[in-house]
Amino acid sequence: MLQILRDNWVLFLIGQYPAGPLGGLAATVLIAVLGLGLSFPCALLLGLGRISPFRSIRAVTAIIVHTVRGTPFLMVIFWSYFALPIIIGHPIAGFPTLVGALVIYESAYLAEIVRSGIEALPKGQIEAARSLGLNYRQAMMSVVLPQALYNSLPTMMSQFVSLIKETSLGYVISVNEFTFAAAQVNSRLLTKPVQVFSILALTYFLLCFALTQSARAVERHIARRRREDPAVIRPLESFVVEPAP
Amino acid sequence: MISFENVSKWYGAHQCLADINATVNSGEVVVVCGPSGSGKTTLIRTINRLEPIQGGRIVVNGQDVHSSATDLNRLRSGIGFVFQQFNLFPHMSVIDNIILAPRKLRGLSREAASEAARKLLARVGLADKANSYPGQLSGGQSQRVAIARALAMDPPIILFDEPTSALDPEMVGEVLSVIKDLAHSGITMMCVTHEMGFAREVADRIWFMDRGTILEDAPPSEFFSRPNHPRAQRFLSELRH
Amino acid sequence: MMGYSLDFTAVLAGEHLKWLLSGIQVTAELFAGAWALALLLAVVLIVLRNTGLRPAHWFVTTYVEVHQNVPLLVQVLFWYFAVPELLPAPAQIWLNEHNSEFILALLALSFCIAAYMSEALRSGLRAIPPTQYEASRALGFGYLSTMRYVILPQAARLSLPPLINYTLLLFKNTSIAMAIGVHELTYQSRQIENDTFRTFEVFAVATAIYLLSSFAIMALGALYERRAGLQAR
Ligand SMILES: Nc1ncnc2c1ncn2[C@@H]1O[C@H](COP(=O)(O)OP(=O)(O)OP(=O)(O)O)[C@@H](O)[C@H]1O
Numbered sequence: 001m002l003q004i005l006r007d008n009w010v011l012f013l014i015g016q017y018p019a020g021p022l023g024g025l026a027a028t029v030l031i032a033v034l035g036l037g038l039s040f041p042c043a044l045l046l047g048l049g050r051i052s053p054f055r056s057i058r059a060v061t062a063i064i065v066h067t068v069r070g071t072p073f074l075m076v077i078f079w080s081y082f083a084l085p086i087i088i089g090h091p092i093a094g095f096p097t098l099v100g101a102l103v104i105y106e107s108a109y110l111a112e113i114v115r116s117g118i119e120a121l122p123k124g125q126i127e128a129a130r131s132l133g134l135n136y137r138q139a140m141m142s143v144v145l146p147q148a149l150y151n152s153l154p155t156m157m158s159q160f161v162s163l164i165k166e167t168s169l170g171y172v173i174s175v176n177e178f179t180f181a182a183a184q185v186n187s188r189l190l191t192k193p194v195q196v197f198s199i200l201a202l203t204y205f206l207l208c209f210a211l212t213q214s215a216r217a218v219e220r221h222i223a224r225r226r227r228e229d230p231a232v233i234r235p236l237e238s239f240v241v242e243p244a245p
Numbered sequence: 246m247i248s249f250e251n252v253s254k255w256y257g258a259h260q261c262l263a264d265i266n267a268t269v270n271s272g273e274v275v276v277v278c279g280p281s282g283s284g285k286t287t288l289i290r291t292i293n294r295l296e297p298i299q300g301g302r303i304v305v306n307g308q309d310v311h312s313s314a315t316d317l318n319r320l321r322s323g324i325g326f327v328f329q330q331f332n333l334f335p336h337m338s339v340i341d342n343i344i345l346a347p348r349k350l351r352g353l354s355r356e357a358a359s360e361a362a363r364k365l366l367a368r369v370g371l372a373d374k375a376n377s378y379p380g381q382l383s384g385g386q387s388q389r390v391a392i393a394r395a396l397a398m399d400p401p402i403i404l405f406d407e408p409t410s411a412l413d414p415e416m417v418g419e420v421l422s423v424i425k426d427l428a429h430s431g432i433t434m435m436c437v438t439h440e441m442g443f444a445r446e447v448a449d450r451i452w453f454m455d456r457g458t459i460l461e462d463a464p465p466s467e468f469f470s471r472p473n474h475p476r477a478q479r480f481l482s483e484l485r486h
Numbered sequence: 487m488m489g490y491s492l493d494f495t496a497v498l499a500g501e502h503l504k505w506l507l508s509g510i511q512v513t514a515e516l517f518a519g520a521w522a523l524a525l526l527l528a529v530v531l532i533v534l535r536n537t538g539l540r541p542a543h544w545f546v547t548t549y550v551e552v553h554q555n556v557p558l559l560v561q562v563l564f565w566y567f568a569v570p571e572l573l574p575a576p577a578q579i580w581l582n583e584h585n586s587e588f589i590l591a592l593l594a595l596s597f598c599i600a601a602y603m604s605e606a607l608r609s610g611l612r613a614i615p616p617t618q619y620e621a622s623r624a625l626g627f628g629y630l631s632t633m634r635y636v637i638l639p640q641a642a643r644l645s646l647p648p649l650i651n652y653t654l655l656l657f658k659n660t661s662i663a664m665a666i667g668v669h670e671l672t673y674q675s676r677q678i679e680n681d682t683f684r685t686f687e688v689f690a691v692a693t694a695i696y697l698l699s700s701f702a703i704m705a706l707g708a709l710y711e712r713r714a715g716l717q718a719r
């Protein structure tokens with residue numbers, strides 16, 4: 001196993017870069033960070049749409065969220081990879097396809113986290129803000145979102161773990177990322193699947209487990225602060241964090 | 246200043262405000278009391294449209310509160326509202342709670358707004374708590390901060406919904422004394438409370454509510470010595486026990 | 487989109503319809519088999535954890551963390567490429583003769599989802615205050631009757647919403663089996679797409695099938711929550 005690592009660590013880490021495209025673990029992390037960064041604003045809009053005072057906005061966003069949640073992520077990838085190019089008239093590379101599919105998929109999940117975070121706040125918070133004369137946007141920006149996002153930080157972090165795991169499905173459309181790199185090494189060596197896939201699984205595990213543990217630490221920290229702070233009346237309901245493929 | 250004209254409100258089939266007609270004049274202090282579920286909270290929340298109404302009109306300062314033509318946020322910034330549960334913003338310091346509205350609505354700088362806010366804090370006896378967070382305050386202190394926050398926009402009207410009911414008994418006095426000072430300052434005030442000593446001392450008039458109506462509207466001397474309605478008599482005798 | 491006219495008959499007729507139907511069947515089998523096995527494994531994990539033996543507890547904790555923190559695709563690839571290597575030769579031969587892709591995908595899915603399901607069961611059990619147990623014992627019920635009549639019915643009620651959630655998740659993730667060549671719905675729709683270039687039609691049909699099934703599972707969850715909400719009131 002160490003031998004394999006010694007021979008292939010560059011491929012595992014960065015793929016064929018700089019001769020070819022960036023790949024390996026570096027690409028996985030880059031895709032995940034891009035995916036999170038781009039889906040967060042979309043999720044915020046979607047989540048606010050879910051609790052909008054306007055019925056039509058609530059309906060449209062609910063349909064979007066439930067449709068995405070009911071579709072396998074692989075189908076989302078295939079739509080972006082095979083169907084989207086027909087609409088726009090030219091093919092798209094795997095990397096942006098995967099990032100795009102992640103943004104669509106994760107926006108829906110993060111939106112539900114944003115929504116639950118807002119709904120878990122005591123109603124008096126928004127009433128107090130509105131009673132002062134703040135409009136809806138001001139009340140959201142100054143009072144509701146800062147608290148809701150802070151409270152849902154641990155859940156968001158867990159969702160980021162899911163997102164990292166989802167990037168592995170780029171393998172199916174041959175995106176140069178970590179799983180794809182491992183598959184390349186595996187087919188080159190032919191006789192060492194146990195070692196190669198153990199390296200792959202172990203690395204993902206270390207990355208994701210570290211993040212999961214930090215999410216738990218943040219959650220404990222917030223719970224402790226909440227206990228010391230009677231002003232936060234209702235505790236945040238614990239969410240069901242959905243694991244990713 | 247505040248007038249209710251045939252105001253009605255239903256929750257489903259249950260009518261919780263039944264054809265209310267009443268007026269609060271400028272500078273008056275009105276205390277609202279009555280048994281649990283009689284509609285006191287509902288009534289006071291309709292004044293700044295935290296609750297919609299289904300019939301009638303509420304006019305505040307010449308503006309029809311529930312008309313869609315009214316600039317609701319402007320109207321609300323002129324009506325201070327103090328909640329039973331304080332509802333301070335826990336993620337902001339005391340001073341930030343108070344200057345939020347002046348900054349966002351008047352566009353004041355933090356410095357300019359803070360100066361006025363410190364005066365308000367001194368007025369409620371909490372000058373030294375400006376940089377504390379709500380979680381570090383006692384209930385009585387929290388409610389006093391909430392009062393300062395409600396006053397930050399210099400509203401001509403202030404409304405209280407049972408401001409002392411969520412407090413431990415030993416903290417009721419400090420909050421009531423702040424409200425008493427305020428009552429003598431010439432502001433128009435409506436206060437839902439069961440503190441009858443307070444009512445006797447500061448109220449110009451007392452409204453007794455039962456089953457969604459104002460059964461009695463009288464000055465305290467009259468209300469306490471010879472209530473007209475049997476239900477008001479029963480209410481008072483139960484309070485004394 | 488220029489010049490592209492939709493034509494569902496290319497997908498929903500003849501040979502291609504047969505492919506589609508067989509894909510649906512394999513997806514259904516994979517889902518049902520993996521669901522039953524996962525639930526069974528989850529119960530085993532919970533029992534192991536509750537034995538009070540330190541190694542058992544440690545094993546279950548590790549099992550859960552590993553399966554939750556490694557991508558499911560990687561687990562599937564591991565089962566497909568690595569696990570047969572670790573088996574004795576007769577077992578390998580048996581696998582190859584018996585549709586190894588399907589069996590290995592089913593095992594990978596069950597072992598992974600079992601980790602989540604056992605956590606759902608655990609959180610249900612943990613949410614029951616110990617006073618319930620004491621109250622039942624005080625009434626004269628034994629350990630087993632206490633479990634049977636007092637603890638488990640309450641725990642099941644609390645565990646059901648997350649269990650339904652993971653059921654949905656399992657269903658959607660059966661599509662990952664295509665990565666090792668299981669001829670399930672996603673795989674078959676790719677095949678039909680290759681054969682007909684009717685990209686929109688195939689994906690629309692496949693997505694509709696997935697969506698309808700997912701909505702059915704979600705509706706089950708919503709229905710249950712409504713009923714539980716009514717009972718609680
Ligand atoms: N959101 C609601 N939905 C349905 N009914 C409501 C709602 N809010 C209040 N009510 C009903 O309206 C009536 C008046 O309630 P309200 O809260 O105004 O009473 P109150 O006089 O403030 O009582 P308390 O002294 O207990 O605070 C009650 O019968 C109550 O059950």
Ligand SMILES: [Mg+2]
Pocket residue numbers: 285286287407
């Ligand atoms: Mg009330």
